[in-house]
Amino acid sequence: MRHPTILDVAERAGVSKSLVSLVMRGSPRVSEVRRKAVLEAAEELGYRPNAVARSLVRKRSGVLGCILSDLHNPFFADVADGIEEGAMAHGYRALLSSGFLDASREAAAIDTLLQLRVDGLLMIGTLTSIRDLERAAQSGPIVVVAAAVRSRVVGSVANDDVAGASAVVDHLVELGHRRIAHIHGGDAAAAGRARRRGYERAMRRAGFEEQTLSVRGAFTESGGREAMAEILDLGERRPTAVFVANDYAALGALGAIADAGLEVPGDISIAGYDNISIAQTRAVSLTTVAQPSAAMGQMAVEMLLERLGDERGTARHVVLPPNLVVRTSTGPPPS
Amino acid sequence: MRHPTILDVAERAGVSKSLVSLVMRGSPRVSEVRRKAVLEAAEELGYRPNAVARSLVRKRSGVLGCILSDLHNPFFADVADGIEEGAMAHGYRALLSSGFLDASREAAAIDTLLQLRVDGLLMIGTLTSIRDLERAAQSGPIVVVAAAVRSRVVGSVANDDVAGASAVVDHLVELGHRRIAHIHGGDAAAAGRARRRGYERAMRRAGFEEQTLSVRGAFTESGGREAMAEILDLGERRPTAVFVANDYAALGALGAIADAGLEVPGDISIAGYDNISIAQTRAVSLTTVAQPSAAMGQMAVEMLLERLGDERGTARHVVLPPNLVVRTSTGPPPS
DNA sequence: CCCGACTCTTGGAACGTTCCAGGTTCAGGG
DNA sequence: CCCTGAACCTGGAACGTTCCAAGAGTCGGG
Numbered sequence: 029m030r031h032p033t034i035l036d037v038a039e040r041a042g043v044s045k046s047l048v049s050l051v052m053r054g055s056p057r058v059s060e061v062r063r064k065a066v067l068e069a070a071e072e073l074g075y076r077p078n079a080v081a082r083s084l085v086r087k088r089s090g091v092l093g094c095i096l097s098d099l100h101n102p103f104f105a106d107v108a109d110g111i112e113e114g115a116m117a118h119g120y121r122a123l124l125s126s127g128f129l130d131a132s133r134e135a136a137a138i139d140t141l142l143q144l145r146v147d148g149l150l151m152i153g154t155l156t157s158i159r160d161l162e163r164a165a166q167s168g169p170i171v172v173v174a175a176a177v178r179s180r181v182v183g184s185v186a187n188d189d190v191a192g193a194s195a196v197v198d199h200l201v202e203l204g205h206r207r208i209a210h211i212h213g214g215d216a217a218a219a220g221r222a223r224r225r226g227y228e229r230a231m232r233r234a235g236f237e238e239q240t241l242s243v244r245g246a247f248t249e250s251g252g253r254e255a256m257a258e259i260l261d262l263g264e265r266r267p268t269a270v271f272v273a274n275d276y277a278a279l280g281a282l283g284a285i286a287d288a289g290l291e292v293p294g295d296i297s298i299a300g301y302d303n304i305s306i307a308q309t310r311a312v313s314l315t316t317v318a319q320p321s322a323a324m325g326q327m328a329v330e331m332l333l334e335r336l337g338d339e340r341g342t343a344r345h346v347v348l349p350p351n352l353v354v355r356t357s358t359g360p361p362p363s
Numbered sequence: 364m365r366h367p368t369i370l371d372v373a374e375r376a377g378v379s380k381s382l383v384s385l386v387m388r389g390s391p392r393v394s395e396v397r398r399k400a401v402l403e404a405a406e407e408l409g410y411r412p413n414a415v416a417r418s419l420v421r422k423r424s425g426v427l428g429c430i431l432s433d434l435h436n437p438f439f440a441d442v443a444d445g446i447e448e449g450a451m452a453h454g455y456r457a458l459l460s461s462g463f464l465d466a467s468r469e470a471a472a473i474d475t476l477l478q479l480r481v482d483g484l485l486m487i488g489t490l491t492s493i494r495d496l497e498r499a500a501q502s503g504p505i506v507v508v509a510a511a512v513r514s515r516v517v518g519s520v521a522n523d524d525v526a527g528a529s530a531v532v533d534h535l536v537e538l539g540h541r542r543i544a545h546i547h548g549g550d551a552a553a554a555g556r557a558r559r560r561g562y563e564r565a566m567r568r569a570g571f572e573e574q575t576l577s578v579r580g581a582f583t584e585s586g587g588r589e590a591m592a593e594i595l596d597l598g599e600r601r602p603t604a605v606f607v608a609n610d611y612a613a614l615g616a617l618g619a620i621a622d623a624g625l626e627v628p629g630d631i632s633i634a635g636y637d638n639i640s641i642a643q644t645r646a647v648s649l650t651t652v653a654q655p656s657a658a659m660g661q662m663a664v665e666m667l668l669e670r671l672g673d674e675r676g677t678a679r680h681v682v683l684p685p686n687l688v689v690r691t692s693t694g695p696p697p698s
Numbered sequence: 699c700c701c702g703a704c705t706c707t708t709g710g711a712a713c714g715t716t717c718c719a720g721g722t723t724c725a726g727g728g
Numbered sequence: 729c730c731c732t733g734a735a736c737c738t739g740g741a742a743c744g745t746t747c748c749a750a751g752a753g754t755c756g757g758g
Contacts, residue, residue: 031480031502033714044738049716059736076502079478080418081714085743089415091479099440099459100640108434112461121475124434124459126447140456143414144426145366167366167411249640283644305435305584306641309618368744379708384746394706416744420713 032073041069052077083145092122092332093141095134097153097217099126101247101276103302103321104152107173110325111150117326118333120147129248131155131216142167148332150325151175153247155216158182169335173328174319175218176347183335183343185328189219189301192317192350193226194233196271196299199315199352201234204360205269205297208236211245211255211281213273220247223273223301241267245277252277256284268296268361275300275307275316282312282357293359303353315358318351367408376404387412418480427457427667428476430469432488432552434461436582436611438637438656439487442508445660446485452661453668455482464583466490466551477502483667485660486510488582490551493517504670508663509654510553511682518670518678520663524554524636527652527685528561529568531606531634534650534687536569539695540604540632543571546580546590546616548608555582558608558636576602580612587612591619603631603696610635610642610651617647617692628694638688650693653686 034052038045043062050058051066058066069075083089092115096104108124115122125141127134134156141149142164153174154161161170165181177184200208210227213220224242231240245255252272259266272278278300285292292298300307303318331344369387373380378397385393386401393401404410418424427450431439443459450457460476462469469491476484477499488509489496496505496517506518535543545562548555559577566575580590587607594601607613613635620627627633635642638653666679 031714035714045715046717046738047736050737053716057736062737074498074501076474077478078419078480078714079475080415080424080480081743082716083415083743084413084419084714084745085716087743091475099443100437102435102437105434108461109463112463122460124461125457126443126459128444128447139411140414140426143411145413145415163409166409249644253644279641279646280644282646286645286648306614309584309588309615310621311614311617312646313621366744370744380745381708381747382706385707388746392706397706413744416713417746418713419715419744420746422713 031078032075033078034075036073037066037069037075040073041065088147089145090120091144091146092120092148092150092329093144093146094122094124094150094152095127095137095141095154096124097127097134097151097155098129098247101153101274102304102306103275103319104174106304106321107152107325110322111152111173111329113322114326114329118329120329120333122150127155129155129246135160138164148336150328150332153217153219169332169339171328171332171335171343173324174321176222177218177345180342183328183331183345185324185331185346185348186219187317187319187324187348187350189222189350190226190229192301192352193223193271194230195350195352196301196315196317197227197230197234199354200269200271200297200299200358201230201236203269203297203358206236206361207239207241207267208269208271209241209243209259209267211243211252211259211270211272211277213245213247213251213277217247220273227271239267245273247274247277249276249280249283252280253284254280256281257287260284260288260290266296269299269358270296271299273301275302275304275314278314278316279306279312282314292357295362297358297361299358307355313355313357315355316353318353320348324348366413367410368413369410371408372401372404372410375408376400423482424480425455426479426481427455427483427485427664428479428481429457429459429485429487430462430472430476430489431459432462432469432486432490433464433582436488436609437639437641438610438654439509441639441656442487442660445657446487446508446664448657449661449664453664455664455668457485462490464490464581470495473499483671485663485667488552488554504667504674506663506667506670506678508659511557512553512680515677518663518666518680520659520666520681520683521554522654522659522683522685524557524685525561525564527636527687528558528606529565530685530687531636531650531652532562532565532569534689535604535606535632535634535693536565536571538604538632538693541571541696542574542576542602543604543606544576544578544594544602546578546587546594546605546607546612548580548582548586548612552582555608562606574602580608582609582612584611584615584618587615588619589615591616592622595619595623595625601631604634604693605631606634608636610637610639610649613649613651614641614647617649627692630697632693632696634693642690648690648692650690651688653688655683659683
C-alpha cells in the first residue's frame with residue numbers, strides 16, 4: 029500500500045480517525061496512552077498526512093506560491109530567500125516556479141499555482157500586465173516584489189528605480205562622462221521601463237539629451253553581452269560609459285568588453301543595478317545600485333499575509349530608496 | 364464568492380456538474396451547444412478548476428517536486444531549467460523549493476512536497492543521506508540529479524566526478540604545477556566527496572601525494588572566497604594552482620585573489636567545476652569541467668516518469684562522462 | 699410503431715482529511 | 729448510589745472534484 033491513510037492508522041491504533049487527526053495536529057486534549065499508540069501506529073505504517081485532503085476541507089493550504097521571473101537572475105534568488113524566510117517565520121511554506129522570462133509561461137505558472145489553491149502569490153520581477161495580475165488576484169492575494177505596480181488590489185514592494193537610475197547617471201556625469209549609453213531591459217519588465225525613464229530624465233537634466241543612447245538588451249547575461257557588442261561596434265563614436273539595466277546583464281557586458289580587449293574603467297565605465305553578490309567581489313567590483321533584496325522579500329510576505337487576513341481595503345505599496353554603491357568599474361573617461 | 368465551484372458553473376449553464384467536468388477536461392463527447400454554454404458560464408464566473416479536489420480523487424497531481432540544494436548556485440538553476448522543460452514536455456508541472464544548503468531544511472522541503480502528494484521528486488545536488496532518501500522514496504519515486512547515489516530505489520543522473528576532478532589535476536600537472544591545492548565543498552554533498560577523491564587520486568598517481576592540500580570550503584561563493592584567503596595566507600608556501608570544488612565557489616576564490624592583488628593565471632592558476640555560464644565569459648574565462656546540465660535535468664524527469672509507470676524493478680543510474688574545458692584561468696606556474 | 703444502437707447527459711459514490719455536535723467514562727460531591 | 733462536570737473520544741457531514749453505471753433522446757431499419 030503506497031499511502032496509508034488516517035483510517036489505516038486509526039484501525040491499527042484501535043481508535044477513531046478523529047483521534048488520529050487530533051494527535052497528528054498536536055492537540056493537547058488527548059490522553060498520553062492514546063497519543064503514544066497513535067504515534068506508534070503512524071510510525072510503523074510510515075503514515076504521512078495527505079496535505080491535499082487537508083487543504084480541501086480547511087480551504088487553506090499553508091503554502092505561498094512564488095514566481096521568479098527568471099530563475100537565473102541572482103538578484104531574484106536573493107529576494108526568494110527573503111520570501112522563504114518570511115513564509116517560514118509565519119508558519120507557511122513557499123513553493124517556487126520559474127517564469128522563464130516569458131509572459132505566457134509566467135501566466136501558465138500563475139494558473140497552476142492558483143489552481144493548486146496556494147494561499148497567496150508573490151511575483152518577483154514580473155512580466156505580467158497589471159490587468160492580468162488583477163484578474164488573477166480575484167483568486168487569491170498577490171504581491172509583486174521588485175517591480176512597481178499601480179493597483180488597488182495587487183500590492184507591491186519595490187525600490188525607486190527612476191531615482192536609482194538617475195543616481196547612476198549623475199555619478200557618471202560627475203566623473204566627467206558625457207556620452208553615457210544605456211542598455212535597457214526591454215519594455216516587458218516594469219523595472220526596465222522605470223530605469224530607462226530615470227536614465228533619460230537624468231541625461232536631460234544634465235543637458236546631455238543629445239547624447240542619449242538606449243540600446244535594447246535584456247535582463248540576462250547574454251542580453252547584456254550582445255547589446256554591449258553592438259555598442260562597441262560603434263567604433264570611435266562609442267560612449268565612454270554604459271549604464272546597464274541590471275547587474276546580471278552587466279556581467280555579460282563586462283564579458284563583451286573583455287572579448288574586445290578593452291579595459292574597465294580605463295576605456296569604458298560600466299554600472300549596473302541590484303548589487304548582486306558577485307558584483308561585490310574585487311574581481312568584478314561593479315558600481316551599482318543596492319536594493320535590500322531579502323528584506324523586500326520578507327516585507328512582501330508580511331503584506332501578503334496582512335491581506336490574507338483582511339481582504340478589504342486597497343493594496344499597500346512600498347517604495348524603498350535606492351542606494352548607489354560606487355566601486356571600481358566606473359572612473360573618469362579616457363582623455 | 365471567492366472561488367466558484369463546478370456546481371456554480373453547472374447551475375449557471377443549466378447542466379449537471381458531471382458535464383461541466385467533461386467540458387473542462389476537453390472531452391469530445393459533449394455537444395457544441397452545451398460546451399459553449401458551460402464555457403461561457405465558467406468565463407463569467409471566473410471559474411478556475413480546483414486542482415486540490417481533482418488531485419484528491421485522481422490520486423495524481425500532475426506536479427513534480429524539485430528541490431534545489433542551493434537556489435543561488437547557477438549550475439543548479441541550469442539543471443532546474445532542464446527539469447521544467449522535461450516536465451512540461453510530458454504534461455507535468457514542476458514546483459521548486461530551496462534546500463538552503465542545509466540538510467534539515469532540505470528534509471523539511473521533502474516532507475512538504477510529499478505531503479502535497481507530488482507525483483515524484485527530483486533532488487538537485489542533495490545533502491540528504493541515502494537512508495533518508497530511500498525512506499522518503501516509499502511515498503513517491505525520487506531521482507537525484509548532479510549527485511551520484513547508490514541505491515536500488517532512488518535513481519540518479521550524474522557525471523563522473525572522480526574522473527572530472529582527475530582530469531583537472533592532470534591538466535594542471537601537464538602545465539607544470541606540482542603544488543596543487545583543492546578547495547573542497549565539505550563532506551555533506553556527494554559530489555564534493557567524489558571530486559575530492561578524484562583530486563587525491565590524481566595527485567597520488569602523479570607522484571605529488573606529499574603536495575596534497577585540501578582546504579575546507581563550501582559550494583558557495585563565500586565558501587570559495589574564505590578558503591582561498593586561507594590559502595593565500597600561506598605566503599611563499601602557497602600552491603601555484605588551486606582546483607575549486609565548483610565554479611560558483613571558484614568565483615569567490617577569484618575575488619579573494621583579486622583582493623590580494625594577485626593575477627590569474629600569472630601568479631596562481633584556478634580551475635572550477637560545472638561550467639556555469641558566467642565562467643564562460645572572457646571576463647572570467649575559467650578552466651572548468653562541463654556537465655550537460657539541462658540534458659541531465661531532462662533525463663532525470665524521464666527516469667522519474669518511467670518509474671512512475673512501473674514501480675517495480677531497481678532504479679536506474681546514469682553516469683555521464685565529464686568534459687574538461689580549458690580556458691585562460693590556468694597557465695604555467697610562475698617561474 | 700417498435701427496437702436497438704448510438705450519442706449525450708446525469709446522479710451518486712469515492713477520495714482523505716477537518717470540524718462539529720454529541721457520546722462515553724470516571725472521579726467526586728451530595 | 730445517583731448526579732454532575734470534566735476529560736477524552738467518536739461518527740457523520742462536508743470540502744470540490746472524477747468516474748462509473750445507467751438514464752434520456754434520437755434516428756434508422758424492419
